[in-house]
Amino acid sequence: MKKIFLGLLIMISAITLISCKSDGLIKIGILQYVSHEDLDDARIGFIKALEENGFKDNVNIKLTILNPQADNNVMQLQAKKLVRSNDLILAIATPAALAIVNEVKEQGKNTKVLFTAVTDPVDAKLVNSLENHGSNITGTSDLTPIDRQIELVKELKPDAKKIGIIYTASETNSKAQADIASMEAQKLGLSAITKTISTIGDLAPIFNSLVVNDKVDAIYIPSDNLLSSNIGQLNELNIAKASYQVPIIASTTFQVREGAGITLGLSYKNLGIQTGLMAVDILNGKDIKEIDVEMIEKLELAINKTSLIEILKLEIDALLLDRADIIFE
Template identity: 40%
Template sequence: MILLVIVTLILSACSQGKTTENKSEQSASGQTETSKEAAKPETKKFKIGINQFAEHPALDAVRTGFEEELKALGVEAEFDWKNAQADVPNATKISQKFAEDKVDLILAIATISAQTAKTATAENKIPVLFSAVTDPVSAELVASMEKPEGNLSGTTDMAPMDKQLKLFTELKPEIKKIGIIFNTGEANSEAQVKMAEEIAAGMGLEIVTIGINNINEVPQAVDAILSKADAIYTITDNIVASAINVVAKKANEAGVITIGAEKAHVEGGILMTEGLSYLELGKQTAQMAKRVLVDGADISAMPVESLKATSKAVNVETVKILGLEGAKTFAGAEEVK
């Protein structure tokens, strides 16, 4: 009997020891798993304010490309998109609100939006990336294309103007005067006009201009330019882009050749372009945003970037209206209806 009691006590002790050991292992295992979860860094969700100066296909494409590419890059972001409706005071208020909200980054689409963002962030230095800006140096957004030296950088939509102006003489050698309608209050447009004048002079062409201040002046401006020029060139001007259908319709009715700075113009009825993709421009800007937000890159040292590849696009309906079927210039161009 005594022996039986002793054996029972020994077995009980062993059992308790194993139980204690198992609990210890479970506890240690639980602490390890909890520690691992705690050690996982939480993915930060960035707040990005988007100040878009106007709503038209080119600027819309920049925004779409930017948002899609950030998602593809795995960057968690909350977008606060605002449309300034081509109004400077609106753009100013939007930038000021983003600065007050202390967003992580501002995407300024178009020159005026970028200029208002620069002013609004002068003190808190929130990083600002711009896109669809033709000449950021002339617009006083950056010190130079290579070294911005401030809290702004981004992508330029500088068009291959020499290639685009050459299309006029390829399609109709008799063309001598090319008309441009532009917003006199936009530095981006003024820079393009000056560049067009310099390039055209070297090609034996003359640039005729009509300045406007708002979208309501576009119809009258088109009528005026048609009476002075042999053809029309639509630059990347936001007011003109917002009324591109009006420009195309009047020019087509007059039988006048039109060349646009980018594909969205062709989609609006302009005859042809050899230009860049604004969707791709937006994606490239998103890649810059990732470097700033996630990788910790210094925006003041990030050169302004541009797209190198260009492509042709032609509006087939406009081709028919102008009777230009079979023109060699259209070879290899994307057909747009």
């Protein structure tokens, strides 16, 4: 009897294992570099696009979502796991995309990879070109119109002479944006003072130095993961130095909602939806090699009236307010 029972148990276990491996679900992995609202929104938008087009978790697809919280060692292990067991992978932010692509090469696989929240995928060597890339890697860039964002300095302060730029030194996507911002500032006759931080502990002395010592007229921040994760601290510093009337020119709607002054920027949820629609095309049979890298399609002029008017005591042109897509009060 014991032998019969043991035999049945082994048989049941084998059947269960086979059924788990052949459940018929398309495996989709998501590697999100770190938690902050911009990247969270990109993930939410991606899944929303899948669901609205008939691809639902545990129905016809199986989602695995991993987040190393910016720990590179953990990220390498998570990338290895996702590449080993998924048919399609979404990488959110440049470090996550690099980890996935490197792991695909390491394992010698042909896994389809989408990326989003990547500023310059060519410079990051994720693709050779935005069009006709001919690889199993494509996605969406979050590069915003930095030239038009810098122009907002002159709209807020027509007599502005200096702009401060802050970004995280280890984030290549942030450096690319900062370099463009500096160049665009010079075109407008603004001298640009660029400062980098390595940890969030560097932010206070850097910010205070730009405002008090360098006497900048505005500060620009790119779509930087470390700064976005700590946007509250940046805004607290700005409030503490409100008498200097230095507005923060941001890159994303989220940053403005959380207290930065103004942006002509993007909604990462919309960017995620745009990437999700690319995934839908792939799942419906389109060759990923034929899908070009896309730029953000929808921009939003977002203004935080509380920050600019109530805290910094700036006078805002009524025409600028009329143009706003979103006003936070």
